[in-house]
Amino acid sequence: MSDRHDDVATRAAEILAALGGVTNIVEIEPCTTRLRSEVHDPAAVDVKALRAAGAHGVMISGRVVQVVMGPEVDVIASDLEDLL
């Protein structure tokens, strides 16, 4: 259990870094299977790093970045809350 939790915590940190770090985040909303985030600068988003952190897809439209994570988004979101 604790391994799994650490794994998710690490993943949350990786995702935040790949989204350009705390300073790039306007908001992040967990949405069933996706993390929908609004960022200041979409160019600062590292899609490859998001995939490496376990994302099953990344959709960028304007300043909205959607990261497909599966139902784990809720757990990741609660870890992200600690990091923001």
Next chain:
Amino acid sequence: MAGQGLKYVKVRDHLRSLVTHELAVGDPIPSERILCEQFGVSRMTVRQAVDALVVEGLLVREQGRGTFVAPIKVDLEVRLSSFDEEMQRRGMTPSSKVLASEVVDAAPDVADALELLPGERVFSLYRVRLADGEPMAVEQSWLPMRLVPGLLDEGVPESLYAELRRRGLEPDWGEDVVAAAEADGEDAALLGIEPGRAVLRLTRRTFAGQVATVYSRSVYRADRYVLWVPLRRPQRPLTPRTTGPRTTKDER
């Protein structure tokens, strides 16, 4: 003109509530003459209202016989269950006609969806899905070969999800993308509808935990399906506690 437009809407909405609340599937609707008298409108206005509901799929017109209440549309809930399970839940008998089942190299889009390298081997299925013997959808699906070895050894499984469950790969989440489209010639022929009629194109990625298990593209008849989507309030978005060096205001 505005008055005429409003009259047409009144007749149409009256017919719509008749269809949904008073008449049964296959019942004839009131005659043009009766509707003209009831609403004090021209035949043209009545026809326009009936046409709208024919196009919507609530009514069917039969040459020389009249206009009748169309079969009820199946609510296509975007949920992670198989076609078979959905039809059984509604008391319909599902069946499939297999048009092709083979092992192929994954095309780039299929490889991407299944998180494989292009050219990796995948099982490819092409099926017509039927309910009570009537074609409802055409479905192409792909599964990674190394994930489900021997999948087709004893023919195409009756239900892919059931077979995945048996192998400990129960699909537990996924994503659908649904688009409206017109049926092309091949889909129309398989579905028994006219080319150019409306269809729903559904693209689905299915996962078991972190493993992509099935990618499918389906075409559903729009005259038999409506899309049903549950809604709920979005969760509270997370925002950084401290404002970064760049603020949203500056950007906007």
